[in-house]
């Protein structure tokens with residue numbers, strides 16, 4: 280991609296956008312109608328005094344083709360924030376990845392040859408930025424980036440692209456690390472932030488002509504680190520559940536059990552004090568409240584790997600046990616991931632519904648949020664509130680787990696918390 284310098288950004292700012300005059304007050308999201316604060320003045324322009332702003336979607340990623348499965352697993356098993364293997368990490372990690380590759384390759388082959396997460400992440404980020412250009416013109420243009428932890432585009436590549444696009448030059452510009460995990464876990468969002476912090480430090484001081492352009496140390500970072508009960512997220516989940524409930528005959532509908540299913544955590548991580556189980560429960564409670572508390576429900580946990588104890592009850596056991604008890608109407612709701620992946624398309628659809636429930640017509644899954652416009656509006660609202668707040672990260676993010684002994688976590692949290700001062704100092708690029 281051609282390098283976009285700050286001059287290019289400045290030139291774009293100086294030239295009124297042809298569409299600037301047509302920036303009409305956007306339609307308020309359904310879950311915010313009646314709230315006048317959402318609507319920006321109609322006179323704002325496309326390029327604002329604080330722009331451009333990079334919006335970086337962080338997620339674990341997934342292999343887009345079966346050929347990428349090995350490198351995906353290799354990166355995953357090498358991540359000490361996810362699977363700590365001590366000083367043998369770099370030796371045992373690749374061995375575990377190699378052993379697991381054929382089984383996981385087959386699962387990706389069975390869901391169409393790869394993970395759709397890159398496609399959805401790029402779509403969500405691009406659409407969200409279009410909305411943000413209208414609702415937050417002062418920080419426009421908003422430029423979408425995707426940084427995956429284990430698959431392409433990796434965090435390192437995203438960072439290089441950011442620098443090649445002109446961030447890091449002049450006054451550095453503003454970038455927002457936006458986790459795509461609604462609920463915070465040190466094994467997911469924490470790991471992505473540690474990786475971002477690592478590459479920032481490696482590229483700090485790098486000047487044009489070296490391996491990367493610009494100076495990564497100049498970029499002012501902030502983080503959207505969790506959003507478990509955001510009204511738009513809750514609304515998007517609730518609407519999908521209502522859509523699935525509507526497929527049951529009216530006389531059965533009220534007795535359908537809602538099974539909220541989230542990726543489990545090893546008990547060692549839970550006992551370290553990881554915030555994820557409580558935040559997933561908060562999402563479940565908010566969705567149930569939005570649904571009027573009209574249904575029986577359970578929060579259950581899926582995708583355990585390896586022999587150590589994991590948080591339960593397990594999704595598959597729960598479905599089998601309820602079926603045995605005569606409850607055959609159940610809706611599975613993936614509540615901790617916003618796009619489709621093997622946990623939904625393979626584990627829930629093929630294993631839990633297809634095998635455990637023997638394809639019983641009463642056991643269904645709600646569709647994932649993927650390209651849902653209510654969800655994308657919610658993402659834009661989260662980003663707008665974050666940009667308006669002037670805060671670098673949530674207060675909660677600055678508190679380490681009671682059992683945390685990771686130097687990476689300490690340094691990463693200190694770095695992001697300190698960014699609030701840089702934000703206050705201004706972020707203009709020119």
Ligand SMILES: C=CC1=C(C)c2cc3[nH]c(cc4nc(cc5[nH]c(cc1n2)c(C)c5CCC(=O)O)C(CCC(=O)O)=C4C)c(C)c3C=C
Pocket residue numbers: 339340341342355361362379383394396460464466467542543544545548555584615616619620621622
């Ligand atoms: C909120 C989501 C997730 C949490 C929390 C999480 C924690 C976690 N995961 C492992 C180990 C593995 N996870 C694997 C795949 C995988 N994990 C998630 C999400 C969360 N993981 C997803 C969406 C996926 C699949 C990606 C896709 O594209 O479909 C794997 C690899 C697959 C396999 O070998 O079974 C492992 C291993 C741990 C140990 C952990 C918490 C510490």
Ligand code: FES
Pocket residue numbers: 465469551553678679680683684685688689
């Ligand atoms: S493991 Fe949670 S802050 Fe380090």
Ligand SMILES: [Fe+2]
Pocket residue numbers: 542582
């Ligand atoms: Fe996982």
